[in-house]
Amino acid sequence: MEEKKSQAYQLIFTIFLVLAFLTLVEYLVSQYLDSMILLLLIAFLKAGLIVNYFMHVYRLWREESH
Amino acid sequence: MRQLRILFSLGIVWALIGQAAGAAAGLFLVRAIRAAANLPPSAEAELVIAAMFSVFGSLLFSGVLTDWLKWCVGIETPLRHGDPDGLPAWTRYFSVDYNHKVIGIQYGVTSIIVLLVGGILAIIFRLELSWPGEQFLTPESYNTIFSAHGIIMIASILLGVGAMVNYLVPMMIGASDMAFPRLNAFSYWIAIPSAILIMAGMVIGDGWETGWVGYPPLSTIDGSPLGTQLFILGFYFNGFSSIAGAINLLVTVMIMRAKGMSLWRMPIFVWAAIATSLIQFTATQTVGAAQLMVTTQRVLKLGFFDPTFSNGLGWPAGDPILYQHLFWFYSHPVVYVFVLPGLGIISELLPVYSRKPLFGYKWVALSSLGIALVGFLVWAHHMFTSGMADVLRIPFMLATLLVAIPTGVKFFSWVGTIWGGKVTFETPMLFVLGAISVFLIGGLTGPILGTIPTDLHLHDSYWVVGHFHATMFGGFVFPFFAAIYYWYPKITGHMYNERLGKIHFWLMTPGFWLMSLGQMQVGIWGMRRRIYDYDPALGIEFTHALITLSALIIGWSVLIMIYNLITSSRTERVAAINPWGSRSPEWQVPSPLPEFNYYRPFEVVGEPYDYGVPGSVYVRDVPAAGD
Amino acid sequence: MSAAATHHDQAHDHADEHGHAHVPTYLETLRANRLGLWLFCISEVFLFVALIVVRFALWGNTRPELDQALGLATTSVLLISSYFMVRAEVAIAHGDRDKFLNSLLVTFVLGVLFLVGVVGFEWGLFGITFGDHELLKPTDGAFGAVFFGMTGIHALHVVSGLFLILMVYINGRRGGYSTERHWGVEACAIYWHYVDVVWVFFYPILYLIGTPVH
Ligand code: HEM
Ligand SMILES: [Cu+2]
Numbered sequence: 001m002e003e004k005k006s007q008a009y010q011l012i013f014t015i016f017l018v019l020a021f022l023t024l025v026e027y028l029v030s031q032y033l034d035s036m037i038l039l040l041l042i043a044f045l046k047a048g049l050i051v052n053y054f055m056h057v058y059r060l061w062r063e064e065s066h
Numbered sequence: 067m068r069q070l071r072i073l074f075s076l077g078i079v080w081a082l083i084g085q086a087a088g089a090a091a092g093l094f095l096v097r098a099i100r101a102a103a104n105l106p107p108s109a110e111a112e113l114v115i116a117a118m119f120s121v122f123g124s125l126l127f128s129g130v131l132t133d134w135l136k137w138c139v140g141i142e143t144p145l146r147h148g149d150p151d152g153l154p155a156w157t158r159y160f161s162v163d164y165n166h167k168v169i170g171i172q173y174g175v176t177s178i179i180v181l182l183v184g185g186i187l188a189i190i191f192r193l194e195l196s197w198p199g200e201q202f203l204t205p206e207s208y209n210t211i212f213s214a215h216g217i218i219m220i221a222s223i224l225l226g227v228g229a230m231v232n233y234l235v236p237m238m239i240g241a242s243d244m245a246f247p248r249l250n251a252f253s254y255w256i257a258i259p260s261a262i263l264i265m266a267g268m269v270i271g272d273g274w275e276t277g278w279v280g281y282p283p284l285s286t287i288d289g290s291p292l293g294t295q296l297f298i299l300g301f302y303f304n305g306f307s308s309i310a311g312a313i314n315l316l317v318t319v320m321i322m323r324a325k326g327m328s329l330w331r332m333p334i335f336v337w338a339a340i341a342t343s344l345i346q347f348t349a350t351q352t353v354g355a356a357q358l359m360v361t362t363q364r365v366l367k368l369g370f371f372d373p374t375f376s377n378g379l380g381w382p383a384g385d386p387i388l389y390q391h392l393f394w395f396y397s398h399p400v401v402y403v404f405v406l407p408g409l410g411i412i413s414e415l416l417p418v419y420s421r422k423p424l425f426g427y428k429w430v431a432l433s434s435l436g437i438a439l440v441g442f443l444v445w446a447h448h449m450f451t452s453g454m455a456d457v458l459r460i461p462f463m464l465a466t467l468l469v470a471i472p473t474g475v476k477f478f479s480w481v482g483t484i485w486g487g488k489v490t491f492e493t494p495m496l497f498v499l500g501a502i503s504v505f506l507i508g509g510l511t512g513p514i515l516g517t518i519p520t521d522l523h524l525h526d527s528y529w530v531v532g533h534f535h536a537t538m539f540g541g542f543v544f545p546f547f548a549a550i551y552y553w554y555p556k557i558t559g560h561m562y563n564e565r566l567g568k569i570h571f572w573l574m575t576p577g578f579w580l581m582s583l584g585q586m587q588v589g590i591w592g593m594r595r596r597i598y599d600y601d602p603a604l605g606i607e608f609t610h611a612l613i614t615l616s617a618l619i620i621g622w623s624v625l626i627m628i629y630n631l632i633t634s635s636r637t638e639r640v641a642a643i644n645p646w647g648s649r650s651p652e653w654q655v656p657s658p659l660p661e662f663n664y665y666r667p668f669e670v671v672g673e674p675y676d677y678g679v680p681g682s683v684y685v686r687d688v689p690a691a692g693d
Numbered sequence: 694m695s696a697a698a699t700h701h702d703q704a705h706d707h708a709d710e711h712g713h714a715h716v717p718t719y720l721e722t723l724r725a726n727r728l729g730l731w732l733f734c735i736s737e738v739f740l741f742v743a744l745i746v747v748r749f750a751l752w753g754n755t756r757p758e759l760d761q762a763l764g765l766a767t768t769s770v771l772l773i774s775s776y777f778m779v780r781a782e783v784a785i786a787h788g789d790r791d792k793f794l795n796s797l798l799v800t801f802v803l804g805v806l807f808l809v810g811v812v813g814f815e816w817g818l819f820g821i822t823f824g825d826h827e828l829l830k831p832t833d834g835a836f837g838a839v840f841f842g843m844t845g846i847h848a849l850h851v852v853s854g855l856f857l858i859l860m861v862y863i864n865g866r867r868g869g870y871s872t873e874r875h876w877g878v879e880a881c882a883i884y885w886h887y888v889d890v891v892w893v894f895f896y897p898i899l900y901l902i903g904t905p906v907h
Contacts, residue, residue, distance in 0.1 A: 005787040012783060016776040023772060027765055030901035036754075039897040046893045054779045054886045060727055140864045148711060242714045245725045313732045317725050347732060351739035359747075359842065368831050368838035370747065375834035380906055382751050382835040391750075392743060660712035667706070667713055 015053045022046050075153055077161035078258070081128035085259050088123020092116035110365050113271065113292055117263055117299045124259035129162045130252050145247060148661055162255060164247035165661060169254050170233025171557065174550070176254075177225035178628065180261060184218040185621055187211050191598070192614040198602045208598035210273025210293065214264070217278040217297060221261050221304060223404045223538065226546050228253065228311055230407050231339045233553070235315060237652045238333045240324030240685075242662035245317040253311035256303060263300030267293035277596055279393060282371035282386045286363045295364055302357040305350045308403075312343035312350075324651070325688060326670035333650055333674055334430055338410025341434035345399045345406075345441065353396030356389055390452055394445035401534075402441045405505075405541025406434055409476055411549045412498050416480055417675045418648050419495035420487030424675035425479045433479075436472035444469060447516050451525045459518055466516035473509055477502075488678075492646075493567030497548035500575040505540025507582055508533055526596070529589030536582045544575075547627065554631065555641030559657045563638055566630040573623035581616035584609045649674060649684045723876055730880055734887050741891050744843050745898055751835035756903035759815070759829070759840075764900040767810035768892065774803030775889040778858075782882045785865070788872045797862045800885065804855045811844050836906075843895055850888045857881040 026042050029035060051057050073079060092115040100107060125131050133143045145164055149155045158168055159175075191211050194203045203211065236244055244250045267274060271292025276285045280301070285294050319340055323332070362368040363384075369375045375383035417424045424430065446454060446462040480502055489495070511533040515521050524530060547570075554562045588606040589595075600606065644653040651668055652659065668685040676682035706715050717725070781796035813819050817828040831841040861881045864870065870878055 005783075005789075008783045008787065009780070012776065012779045016772070019772055019776075020769070023765075023768060026897055026901065027761075030897070034904075036902050039901055043894050043897050047890045050775065050886050050890050050893065054775060055883050055890075057731070060731060138860050140867055140869050242712070246729060249729075309733075309736055313729055313736065316732055317728045320728060321721070321725055347736045348739045351736055352743040355740050355743040355747075355846075358846075359838075362842060362845075363838070366831055366841075368842060369834050370751075370838045370842065372834075377834065381757070381833060382753070382755065384835050384838060385751060388747060388750055392747070395743075660710070662712035662714040665708065665712050667715070 012053065015049055019046055019049060072153060072157060075150075075161065076157060077128045077130075077255070079160075081124045081255065081258055082262075084127025085120045085124035085262060087127065089116040089120035091123065092119030095119070108365075109292060110295065113295050114299065114361060114365050117296060120263070121256065121259040121303050124262075125252070125255060128255050128258075130248070130255040133248055162251050164243070164251055166232050166236045166244045166247070166250060167557075167659065167663075169250055170229050172254055173225050173232055173257075174229035176258070176261075177222050177229055177546075180218060180222040180225060181624070182628075183265070184215050184222055185624065187215040187218065189617060189621055191215065192617045194598055195600075196611050196614040198600050198607060200599060203598055205598050206275065207273065209275035209277075209596070210268055212596060213274055213277050213297070214268045217264055217301065218261075219538075220278060220400075220404075221257070221264065223542050224304065224308060225257060226542065227342065227403060227407050228257070228307070230335075230411065230546065230549055231311070231315055231342070233557075234549075235336055235339050236318060236322070237659065237663055238336055238650060239319065239322060239327060240651055240664065240668055241318060241322035242664075244314050245322060246314050249310050249314050253307045253314065256310075257307040260300045260302075260304040260307065263296050263303065265300075267296030267300065271296060279390075279397070280357075280360065281393075282360060282363070282389050285360055286371055295361065298357045298360050302354055302361075305354045305357075308346040308350045312345075312347035315339055315343045316347070324668055324670055324685070328670075330428060330431070331670050331672075331674055332431075334413045334424060334427065335407070335410040337431040338406045338413075338434050341438040342403050342406045344435075345403050345438050349396040349399040349442070352392050353400075356392035356396075359392075360389070387449070387452055387454070390449050391445070394448045395442075398445040398448065399438070399441045401537065402437055404538055406437065408501065408540075408542045408545030409505075410434065411545040411552075412480060412501055413476070413483075414650075415494055415498045415548060415552060416483045417677050418646050419492065419498070420484050420489050421647075421677045422483055422487040423673075423677055423679065425482030425485075426475070427673075427675060429475050430479045433472035433475040436475075437469060440465065440469050440472065444516075447521070450518050450521045463516060463518050467513055469516075470509070470513055477506070477509075492551075493562070493564060493571060494548045494552035494646075496568065496571040496575075497544050497551065500571060500578075501540050501544030501548065503540070503575070504536055504544055504578055504582070507579075508536030508538075508540050511536065511586065524589065526594060527589040528585050528593040528595055531595050532582050532585030532589055535585065539578055539582075550627075550631070552646065554634070555645055556652060556657045556659070558635040559641055560635045561638045561641050561645065562634040563630050566626055570623045570627045570630070573626070574620050577616040577619035577623065581613050581620065584613040584616070588613070649677065651685045654685065719874060726876055726880065730883055734883070737887070740846070741894070744839075744846060745894065748839045748843065748898055751839055752903060754903045755906045756899070757829050757833070757836040757840060758905040758907060759900055761900065763810060763814055764896060767807050767815070768896045770803050770810065771807045771889050771892050774800045774807065775886055777803065778882050778885045782875075782878055785870055785875045785878050786872060790865075793870075793878075794862065794865055797858060797865065801855060801858045801862065804851060804858065804885075808848060808851055808855075812848055815844065816841070840899060843899060847888070847891055847895060850891065854881075854885045854888050857884060 022042055022045060026039060029038050029042070093112050096112045096115045097107065100111070136143050147165060150158050150161070158165075159171060163169065163172075191203065191208055194201045194208060232244070232250065236242070271294075274280075274285075274291050274294035274297050276290075276294060276297075280294070280298055284290060285298070319332075319336060359368070359370040363370055363372065369384040371386045371389050372384040373386060375381070413424060413430050443465040444462060446458060447466040450459065450462075491499075511529070515524055515530065515533060551562055551567055554560075588600075588604075588609050591606050592604045593600055593606055593610075600610070641657055643656050646653065652663075654668075655664060666687045669688045670685050672683045674684050676684070706713060708714070777796045777800040781793050781800060784790075784793035784796060814821060817830075822828055829837055829840055831837045858881055861870075861877050864877060
């Protein structure tokens, strides 16, 4: 139980770090590369991470037991 | 005294009071703020805020929000159901009620009332058009009245669709209600203030002149009547109703079907309802965005659609054509919202009256989805003359012609179903056959408009008017009336008057053919749409008089139906359990249905439309033991 | 799908003169609620995509000059708030009540900060300018219209999200949620993340893509 709990906290924090990193990358891309495709790809990646790990979209088809 | 108490227990009374109070509050607020900030009074800003507050006030006072507001502060509320305490049973039809059948009736009755309002407007401007020259309408009031007619009829259709979907779907799939009963009530109760806003637009602020499409620059230009704004906002808030209702329906069908009712064993109308909802809950958002943009442009001078902006620095200006794209991205698909439920009704009723299985069930089911999906790819066929990139014209033309395929599937299925059947001609069946004949006219005139070379000549002519009246009558009005007659015994427990029903049909159908073909003829001969006058030299005076005459006939025939519906529940015989010999679950039990639809849950054990197939069963009660 | 839903463990049915009603279990209701909320999210996608399309139609490959530091700051603030929101949800799901409430509060504060950044500074409500460029005005043609339109619609969603968070916080303090039953928290979280996802697209589309026009 305790272990599961700290795992859950860890997971969301890791995802958060990845998102923050990607945001920074976005900013740098716009300053140095100016590639629209890349920027949109990163945006989709970020959105995907949030939808999956923060919004738990999978709960729609996979019920988890409490 | 008691009458007064009853009157003030009615949600509808409170909704109206709330709307007035909200409008007053909004008006006062804007005046006060602008006075405090030393700004000159702005009628536009006052109107917008007052309209928004009026919708909220209506919702608040009617009581649809009460449960949710209580939830906000952590109070749990059980779902109220059954007849109201200490009040006559009929009052629940005029108040917030959560039962899907009550809400369905509320939608239906409101739809017919709104239909009458729209119809009266039509008669008014048809009389104006009976002769060339200016009769009794000024050009401006003509514009207001035809615009209002269009959008009010659309409101009526959306309400009618809500009526059919709400009343029929839970009953057909064996659910005791919709998935979210409170949201369901909300969908209905927000449609009321929206409709009132639209109608208020005709009176307050000098009407509007844009037609139902509300294109800028006419809708945004300085000095355009304030009524435009009310129409836009009414349109906008009505969208909430569509979206909430559609989401509710989709969830209901996804999780509340009876045991054994797989997707391929649902009544065909449910498929139509799904396709309709898929369109409603997505496309409505884009037209909502467009209406918001128009509003911000009018009130806050945001230049979305204003091409005249220039500050000498090369900054981009707005684009009025953009509105047309956003608008038609919704408004083409929405024509399928109007017709898909009706086409579903046709497929639902034909097998019953032909005593034969529905021809190609799966194809019909998929054609609804197909129409809904392809319908998203054709919107620019309304803009062939507006100016768009040349490369887009041909693809939009081809996509438009593609719609004919799934539509054709439906026609073939209908013909295949009737073919060799033992057809009987009760009123609902007559209306179904009338629907097919009329929709055929609409369907055949569509591809001619979808083809660019012909559309360039026919665009904005009366031909278009003929086309879309035929599609909407054939796809909605006729099937809606068929559905009303067909389920009338289920709703009231009594039969309707068959003789009056037949008279209604035999007045309305030839009347409509005449009107529709007349509109197309004057269109080809040079009559433009949306104008109060025409040149007698065109030689279309006689046909115009005929169109007006047939409009009057149609109007009278609808009044006959309303009379029939009102009186029959008292004067006609009690309906048999299954007067039509239907296989659908709701007809296997006595009418009217109880609060929760069924006394015993049923399960699906066979195919829905195996009429005339010996030994085939569709539904049976779930065995009592072993649950 | 349907059979599974109607014949769930504790589902009980009740029948009286009103007919037979299936009284859904908590899990069934939860399932319906989730579906409904996600459909709502999908519906709103069409609103935001419409706005994005408008942006590309009108701006093309240009954009107004906006303050990059401010854009990055507001974006980060919203992202951090999203993190605290999911932290709150994980906390309530594992019974950490204090952590739940505190995280929620942080989310709220960050949300307000985001609004201050966008509406206060970017919209020029405070009249403060950074750098050498002037603030964008709503009436500045397509630049003004699209920028204020998109941030405005988004801000409306932020405000309604803040309202939800506040409600969940108040109910949470009263002990309205348990480890097993906290749909309110979950719904609020999904909505808040959704608002963040929208900004994930709006940020590059408004601030980063295209060449700035002076
Ligand atoms: C067979 C498939 C159909 C085709 C190919 C088709 C094609 C078209 C085209 C090209 C126009 C634009 C004409 C113009 O303004 O120049 C049009 C107008 C219209 N159609 Fe259809 N249509 C079809 C079916 C329908 C259906 C099923 C409806 C349902 C109600 C419908 C309702 C309308 C309406 C309301 C308009 C007029 C909109 C306006 O300008 O106010 N159509 N149709
Ligand atoms: Cu169309």
